[in-house]
Amino acid sequence: MPLVLNSGVHFGIKVAPRWPSTRVIVDEAAFASLQLVHLRLPRNLRLILTRGHEPRSSYLSIHRTLSRYAGRKLFRLLFSNRHNEVDEIFGANGHDLDGTHVDISIELDGRRLSFLPVSVFTPLRWQARRVKKYRLLLEDVRGALSICGFQIHQNPTESLQVHCDFVRLNPNTMDWA
Numbered sequence: 583m584p585l586v587l588n589s590g591v592h593f594g595i596k597v598a599p600r601w602p603s604t605r606v607i608v609d610e611a612a613f614a615s616l617q618l619v620h621l622r623l624p625r626n627l628r629l630i631l632t633r634g635h636e637p638r639s640s641y642l643s644i645h646r647t648l649s650r651y652a653g654r655k656l657f658r659l660l661f662s663n664r665h666n667e668v669d670e671i672f673g674a675n676g677h678d679l680d681g682t683h684v685d686i687s688i689e690l691d692g693r694r695l696s697f698l699p700v701s702v703f704t705p706l707r708w709q710a711r712r713v714k715k716y717r718l719l720l721e722d723v724r725g726a727l728s729i730c731g732f733q734i735h736q737n738p739t740e741s742l743q744v745h746c747d748f749v750r751l752n753p754n755t756m757d758w759a
């Protein structure tokens with residue numbers, strides 16, 4: 583069952599649709615699980631939901647398809663030794679299928695953390711510097727997502743996006759309260 587969320591804070595989760603979108607469509611169970619993730623995190627951390635389902639026939643999906651096409655070409659030019667990552671980074675990654683595939687950003691003390699300052703074109707060296715700085719925080723968030731049924735993308739750049747797929751809620755985690 584999909585939820586359509588506008589910008590703002592919904593049950594503790596901030597929704598900030600990635601341009602040019604103005605809303606995020608997310609699977610109801612996945613969103614409920616994100617709330618469990620939120621409750622597991624320190625109070626000064628907040629999840630920001632930026633992308634969910636983008637139906638194939640929509641203007642948004644067409645925009646994303648064109649962006650990915652141009653992005654693939656640019657990425658191949660910039661990173662000649664990372665061609666094997668092109669499909670992982672520029673695939674639809676399930677966003678065209680349903681709202682169980684989401685992108686998450688992280689807010690620390692009211693400030694959005696930027697792990698990819700130039701999006702997926704951020705060099706791995708820059709990424710590594712940021713990951714090192716926020717290693718414990720990332721471990722917290724990734725651990726909570728994993729326990730609450732989300733699989734984080736295996737590609738290092740996508741994992742900082744943070745692209746994850748809602749698989750299922752582990753019943754053992756329901757007794758946390």
Ligand SMILES: [Zn+2]
Nearest residue numbers: 675684685745
């Ligand atoms: Zn994604």
